[in-house]
Amino acid sequence: MPRPRAFDERQVLERAREQFWATGYAGTRMDDIAQATGLGKGSLYGAFGDKGKLFHRVFGDWCTAVVEVAEERLAGGPDAEAMTRLSEYVHLMAENTACDTERRGCLLAKGAAELAHRDPTVAARSAETMTALLALLRTEISAAQRHGDIDSAADPERLAALLLTVVRGIEAVGKAGLDPETLRNIADTALAVLPMPGGQKRPATGHSPAREN
Amino acid sequence: MPRPRAFDERQVLERAREQFWATGYAGTRMDDIAQATGLGKGSLYGAFGDKGKLFHRVFGDWCTAVVEVAEERLAGGPDAEAMTRLSEYVHLMAENTACDTERRGCLLAKGAAELAHRDPTVAARSAETMTALLALLRTEISAAQRHGDIDSAADPERLAALLLTVVRGIEAVGKAGLDPETLRNIADTALAVLPMPGGQKRPATGHSPAREN
């Protein structure tokens, strides 16, 4: 009976995300989104409620994606490769920021910075995302400890929190203007300082102009 | 000849900062600032130009203050206490975030997140601030290396970048919702993993429910 929708919801959300990502919540006009998606305001409001609801939707999807990327890289696999997975994940995150020439940063950080203090939904969702990332990192660090790549005397919870902080911190200092090469070095250094069993020394901690994998 | 101003400029800037800090650039109305400062719009515009200029002023002062705090804690002093100074600085930063119950975050991060991609002045100022902090940290790490508290084989530049990232990252994950205790632990852990000379092990890396100073 009803007339079917002429637009693809996912595609519309994608375009909306681009807008919010580039210009933030307050800085994005519904007209921008209408133009970017090709939808009229009527359809937009009919399908998504209002600006706030639309943002919550986009923000939520983004958070889900952030966790999914981490899951793809981190969850599962043999202990022997846990350290490699951790390394690749941290480097991937650094690379993402390093390549973000438009300095849009991460919508998660941007949204939280702009709205967390007044929007409980955004606050809760971002906290939830952090917790999920923390859990993934902790699991992987434990795996690396079992395999002897990380000193098992160290608290995996604490190391996970440190790595999460470094990953989010890279995003922050990148947006603040540090150059891409430095960002990549930070990822290296963070991984290099993770304590090895028996007080051995990891390579790659010392002076070196280029990245070492 | 001229009628003198009836307000204290510093005080007005302080109130304006509170507003921008709490609600961001776009989220703050000039009426809010007028009300918060008790000034009329005429005085406000007469004294500071427009909203953008006022924000630049506030933002610039904030950046200056951030560097000054770091200078107070870090610059100068005997090599023997360099490690202590580093530790106190990192813990102070973590404490600031941990105590920020209103989740306002740091105006530097907030401003950069909101405006860096379209406002060259903000972008330049935040980059400059990062560079200044980096230099201070590097100097202090070199001092700690001279005294034997940090492995001198490590690149002070890289370790400085790592610590800066951790400090800014703590702010980011704090705003994203991690609890204060975790934030304090992150500061501990970051300091604990700094490489010691000769592959010795620093205490405080391992499991421990509470903070260790």
Added chain:
DNA sequence: TCAGTTCTGGAATGGATCGTCCACAACATA
């Protein structure tokens, strides 16, 4: 006391923006 200059604060302006509304279009069923 007077003149000249700057300060003050609220009203007015002009533009922008959110959300609604409505006439029309498109589709599924009978």
Added chain:
DNA sequence: TATGTTGTGGACGATCCATTCCAGAACTGA
């Protein structure tokens, strides 16, 4: 093909907000 229901999109109204303007106040120097 006819009909009812929902999607569509642009025009519209109400609100909000940055900025300007102006009439009067406050102060200094003569």
